[in-house]
Amino acid sequence: MSAAISPVLYTEARLNIEPTSPASILQISTDSSSSIFASRKRTRGVDNGAAQDEDEYARRHLSVDSSIFFRPLHRTPRSILWRVLDDSKSLELQSVDLTQNRRDSHESLLTFSLSFANPIRPNGVAFADSTSHDALEVFVLLTSNELFTFSLRPDLLLRRTVPTASDSDPSIFKTFALSSFSFRHPYKLIALSDLQLVVSLHDGALLRLDRRVGENGALWRETFFHEGGWGSSLRGLIPWKGQNTVRFGNIELAPTTATAIRSSPSGSHVFTVSLDHTLKAWNADTGKIGFQVDLLGEPRPEGRPANQYLINPNQSSLMKIFDVKKKPAGHSFYCVVYSPKNHQFKFWAVDNPDDGEAGLTEVQPDVKFIPPLDELMDTNVWQMADFDLEPGEDMWENTRLWVRARSGAHCQIFTVKFDLLTQNTDDIVYAWKHEWATVDAGSLSISHLSNSPSLKLSSDNDQGDQVTESSDEWLDFLTYPGRFSPSSLETALNIYRHSHGLGNSSKSVTSNTSYQERLRHSITAKIGLTRTAEGHVDTDRYIKNINSQWKAFYGLVKHLHQRRADSLSLALDRATGLSWSIRADQVAPIRKCSGIEVDLLNEKILAEQEDDWILNSFPLTDSIPNDLALSAARLLCAANIFRAGLSAPFNRNFGRLSSAFALRDAETDFSHRSRKPQSSPLQQLYDHCDFAHEVGDDEFNTLTDSVQDLGGLGQIENTVFEAVLTKLTEVPRGQKKDVTLFRYGDKATIAVAQDTLLDGRQWLLDLLALVTFMSQDLETDELARGFKPMELYSIIVNKLREFDVLLWMASNTRLEKTKTRRTSASDGLHSEHDDTEQLSMTILGSVFIGDWPDMVFPEEKMTDLITHWSRAWTFGSSLNIQYDGVTAHIMSNLLKHENYRLAFDFARFLPKNSWTTYLKGRLYLGEGEYSAAAASFRRAAQDLSQPTKTRMQPMETVDTANLLSGLQRQYFNAGTPRFYLHCSSLFEHGKLPSFAADFAAFALRELEEQTEETLDSSMMDIDNRKRSMLDSPAAARVDLAMEEIRLLKVSELKEDILSRLFNASLQTSRYQAAFEALTKITNPAIKRASLTQLLTSILAASPSLLLTLPFPSDLVSDVDKALLKLARKHFSTSTSSPSITTAPSYHTILYSWRISQENYRGAAEGLYERLQHLKSDTSDDSPSQEAEDILDTYLLLINTLACCGPDEGWILAEPPPPEGKDFSASMLAVGKRKIVTLDDVRAEYQAELDRRSEIAHGRFALTGAVGEGMEVDVF
Incomplete structure (x- = not known):
């Protein structure tokens, strides 16, 4: 086969480029008039990077130049992403390290924004790592010919927070003005080391800038050199006549201008590639050229021909210098060049650069290293944008080349592996022709998003029953975590609102309104309901209008997203073997595809190529090693084609029903059923989804055509399906390593997990749809004997349930504190920096990312490891084995963080057992559904309170998320009373006394049923037995002591229950229940305090209830004392605050209580104190009413004393209050009490009547106290 074929074996894991938090952006201003350090002033949660239009968005977020600088392995941070923004006036730096040694786990969380007054020159950014100390050196050349040198040390790189202006370090950057650039134009800035820079000049000269160790960049020594050696020369200032030049921006470049500059491994020579297709080696000491040859070793023409080939000055990658550990004799190091002239690579072995061309040897001169990109890209118009090599350390074995090729706006990355120094050149020729692999653009590319099932469902939902359904699907697609950047979504919304004339004046849309609500409001703002000709509301038209607006909005998002995906560079970290694709607003580590991804991404190859070619085609054979793997791949492709050909409404319904x-059915055993049962789940799916009408002749013919290589539908057995299903998991392998994930490692892991779960769920649905159709639409004799649909159904639905749970976690987010590191079982509510901002994280990452360091890893390149660890971590929770425990753990974690909305949505995944029933109760309690919470707690009580391990595991193994505190766990597996008491405390904490009282009553009832004999009698029996067992064996005494301890604990528990029951009942005015609890309390102090609370509450609400309560004899005196105390307190309060009239009449209640107890003398004493209080009251409020109260009290006192019996009508009265003092003062004063008889009271009553009679006749005393007679008459 002659045509080159490049299977897709790698893919980009695109990540949004974002700061750790809005407050983590450190502005380093080079303007001398401002402070060096300035954090970007952002209001928390408000500034989300939104721009008002596309131009502003491009300036702020889309870089015009970007790459990654890799530092040595022992430095942290290692991988520095740099981006040129803001019309080239800003350089942004941030760490994109994926992992780091756990012992050096200080992470760089800041984003550094270096701002300049003038634009940065194209090719004007260079980096170097300091050789004298740990520092990142950044060199920036501006259009104003200023060279800025920034030295970023660990104390700044590894800060967790932005330093204040007072912490600014003036030495962080220095400026050097290059005066020679006034007559020479710089083309490229290259850093050979932190102490030596080289600037390529427009006239073909080079400018070397040197500084010594310890110098900070304020002064550089300039040395110009030409082909004649070091030194200054005016030759380059005078252009030659007829000289060919190449225009680059605003300058004309001479053919001898160096466009690529590299240093030899020892630093003794500088290699350059000039625009005239020439490779030169310069001696760094003498400045002389050791050799100069054509890039491809072709003869150089004499003079300067008019048709001289010149390299495009925009070509960014032309030369790499390498050294390997093992190499042939005579090879010091290697220079790899790329010639755009013929799209050819050339490998040069360098021995002695000063020895002219003799010091240079061509490696494999008989091989033309030309990548077959014309065939791979299906175009002959392309250019090599970037390339990089990972040379094999052992004689260039397993060397891997990465290339980034561009054709118009389309960019594609390819890779090939070969042995450079092999003696069999045919192997190299074959590898360079047929063993290339393609890097897929990834799930966030526009092409993948356009084919996304979720987008198709949203776009085709014009016939939905509800507008909300369509809008929810669009919102789920647009706001899926990590898919689109928040800044692009916000900018698209601003553009949409502006184009539709929607201002920000709507009262329903505020700055605190969520993005989803603002977007939904904007979409529906100007779409109204219309009516049909019959006068009915035209719902269908309304839904179509809404959906058309969603499509229009997505068009804006898509356009911005496309601009974000502009490919800028390719970077290779040779220390780890990981390649990166850098885009305008995305960065993507390139990872190896999983086996099942290879199957789907190479569907066309599988359909067109013969089996022998596929099974023997390296490197495709690594993923498809045998016939079964090939059959599985083709079956998956056929199932995918089959379901993709069915309608969107069918797929929506089928997906929901399948879940x-x-x-x-995930845990249902179908083995006892017949092969094709009438009521099987497969038949139910077939009928509910209407397969019979959905699958027509065209769909059936397409399906049969796609399985022809498998022998047709009748030859497909379970083993092929099972081979596909085994690819939907990842078995951990290897050894544990002392590494930890960093922020971009978290993001990459989550991104791969999301791709795995999204695609995996679709593949499961593909297989289930095919199994359903085959089992129900084909006759039994048309199917293979090894095709057993119910077995496949059981396996698939188990997998589907697992994927649904994990995908839900990967699709939903919550706020987490910045960089919280914890395992899934740890508390996690507190972090080291509690003042950090809360950021959005997926539930999957929030709950389980802390478990990543405990994984094991194989010895593979990072490109392979990312896929392995992400998939192994995704399935590491073992949901298929521990479904009940894992889902309960997730639910507990959500409840612990009070994510009740998420927990309510997740509850559908919970199994049915006592612990999950309890968790639902906690959910209902948090959601305010208190009756449902109480019912759930009641249902869970039986198992969770079992003291044995026969029905429930200990709480330490059940509550893996630590939802319960250590104290709360003691109430589980310890009997029903304790569990109910725990439930009561939950309601009490939620300020729900009614439910707290109910569960306290349940606890008391259960406790009393379990302890039929009274505790008092039991304790007395133990005391008696202790006295009689003084000489008993030690074992018997120990048993008795243990029994005593048990009874003491029961007594303590009962007191706790009674106390909670009393307080909760009192708060809900359940006085009878509170009274009953009070009577059972045995602690005297608690009992007295509770009695006072009960009396105060009853008297304020319903005083008459007091007389109906059957107080036991031991409480009667306490009630009397409490009432007397309340009455006297009321006397004092009413005297000092006469306006208080809302309090109950405690003296009347005290009187009634004592009368009900037939304590007439006590009632009389209370009346007498009341009388003394009335007579000493000096307030002017209602004197007539007070006079009547005095007379009424006298009469009541006389009658009460008369009831005491003959010769018993007396009381022992407290002394009257001194003049000017209130009644309470007399209680505290030292004085003699006196006996007051019935006759005394009658005499006082008569004197009071006489006094009032005299007053009525106008005769009353001007001086003297009451009862002293009248000394002066008026009138």
């Missing part, structure tokens, strides 16, 4: 059936 519902998976939850229902």
Whole structure:
């Protein structure tokens, strides 16, 4: 076979380029008038990078030049992504490290934004790592001919927060003005080391800039050199007549201008490639040229022909310098060049560059290293944008070449592996012709998004029953985590609103409104309901209008997303073997495709090529090693084609029903059923989804054609299906390594997990649809004997349930504190930096990313490892084995973080057992559905309270997310009373006393049923037995002591229950229940305090209830004392605050209580104190009412004393209050009490009547106290 074929074996894992948080952007201004350090002023949660139009968006977010600089392995951070933004006036730096040694796990979380007053020159950014100390050196050349040198040390690179202006370090950057650029134009800036820079000049000269160790960049020593050696020369200033030039921007470049510059491994020579297709080696000491040859070793023409071939100055990658550990004798190092002239690579072995062309040897001169990109890209109009090599350390074995080719706006990355120094050149020729592999653009490319099933469902939903359904599908697609950047979504919304005349004045849209709500409001803002000719609301037209607006909005998002995906460069980290694709607003580590991804991405090759070619085609054979793997790949492609040909409404319905059936049937055993049962789930799917009408002749013919290589539908057995299903998992292998994920490692892992789950679910549905159709539409004799649909159904729905749970976690987000590191079982509610901002994370990452360091890894290149670890981590929770425990763990984690909306949505995945029932109760409690919460707790009580391990595991193994505190766990597996008491405390914490009282009552009832004998009698029995067992064996005494401890714990538990029951009942005015609880409390202090609370509450609400409560005899005196205390307190309060009239009449209640207890003398004493209070009251409020109260009290006091019996009508009265003092003062004053008899009271009553009579006749005393007579008459 002559045509070159490049299977897709790699894919980009595109990641959005974002700062750690809005507050983590460090602005380093080079303007001398401002502070060096300035954090970008952002209001938390408000500034999301939104622009008002496309131009502003491009300036802020789309880089015009970008790449990654890789530092040595022992430096942190290692991988520095740099981007030129803001009309080339800003250089942005941030770390994109995926992993790092756990012992050096200080991560760079800041984004550095270096701003300049003038634009950065094209090719004017260079990097180097300091050789004298740990620092990243950044060199920036501006159009103003200023060279800026930034030295970023670890104390700044590894800061977690932005430094303040007071922390600014003036030495962070230095400026050097290059005066020689006033008459020479710089073309490219190259950093050979941190102490030596080279500038390629327009006239073919080179400018070397040197500084010494310890110099900070404020001064550089300039040395010009030409082909004649070091030194200054005016020759280059005077252009030759007739000289060919190449225009680059605003300057004309001479043919001898160096467009690629590299240093030899020892630094003794500088290699350049000039525009005239010449490779030169310069001696760094003498400045002389050691050799100069044509890039391809062709003879150089004499003079300067008019048709001289000149390299495009925009060509960015032409030469690489390598050294390998093992190499043939006479090879010091290697120079690999690329010639755009013939699209050919040339490998040069360098021995002695100063020895002219004799010091240069062509490697494999008989091989033309020309990549067959004309065939691979299906065009002859393309250019090599980038290339890089990962040379084999052992004699160039397994050398891998990466190339990035561009044809118009389309960019494609290819790779090939070969042995450069092999003696069999045919192997190299064959590898360069037939063993290329393609890198897929990834799931975030426009082509993949356009074919996304979720987008197709949203776009085709014009006939939905509800507008909400269509809008929800669009929102789910647009806001799927990591798919589109927040800045592009916000900018698209701003553009959409502006184009539709929608301002920000709507009251329903505020800055605090979520993006989803703002977008939904904008889409529907100007679409109204219309009516049909019959006068009915035209719902169908309304839905179509809404969907058309969604499509229009997606068009804006798609356009911005396309601009974000402009390919800028290719970068290779040779230390790890990982290649990166850098785009305008995305960065993508290139990973190896999983086996099942290879099957689908190479569908065309599988359909067109013969089996022998596929099974013997390297490197495709690594993914498809045998006939079964090939059959599985073709079956998956056939199933994919089959379901893709069915309608969107069918696929929507089929997907929903399949997920519902998976939850229902995942653990059902179908082995006892017949091969084709009438009521099987497959038949239900077939009927509910209407396969009979959906699959017509065309669809059936397409299906049969796609399985011809498998022998037809009748030859497909379970083994082929099972071979596909085994690819939907990843078995961990290898050894544990001391590494940890960094921020971009988190993002890459989540991105691969999302791709795996999204695609995997679709593939499962493809297989299930095919199994359903084959089992129900074909006759039994038309199927293979080894095709057993119910077995396949059971396997598929188990997998589908697992994928649905994981995909839900990967699709939903919540707020997490910045860089929280924890395992899935740890608390995680507190982080080291509690003041950090909360950022959005997927539930999958939030719950399980902390488990990543405990994984094992094989010894493979990073390109392979990313796919392996992401898939192994995704399936590491073992949902298919521990479904109940894992889903309960996730639910507990959501409840622990109070993510009740998410937990409510996740609840459908929960199995049915006592622990998950309890979790649902906690969910209902958080959602405010208190009756449902109470019912769930009641249902879960039996198992969760079992003290044995026969029905429930210990809580330490059940509550893996630590939802319960250590104290709360003690209430589980410890009997029903304790569990109900725990539930009561939950309601009490939620300020729900009614439910708290109910569960406290349940706990008390259960406890009393379990302890039929009273605790008091039991304790007395133990005391008696202790006295009689003084001489008993030690074992018997220990048993008795243990029994005593048990009873003491039960007593303590009962007191706790009664206390909760009393307080909750009191708060809900359940006085009878509170009273009953009070009577059972044994702690005297608690009992007295509770009694006072009960009396206060009853008297304020329903005083008459007090007389109906059957207080036991031991409480009667306590009630009396409490009432007397309340009455006296009321006397004091009413005296000091006469306006208080809402309090109950405690003296009346005290009187009624004592009368009900037939304590007439006590009732009389209370009346007498009341009388003394009324007589001493000096307030002027309602004097007539007070006078009547005094007389009424006298009469009541006389009658009460009369009830005491003959010769018993007396009381022992407290002394009256001193003049000017309130009644409470008399209680505290030292004075003699006196006996007051019935006759005394009658006499006082008569004196009071006489006094009032005198007053009524106008005769009353101007001085003297009451009862002293009248000394002056008026009138």
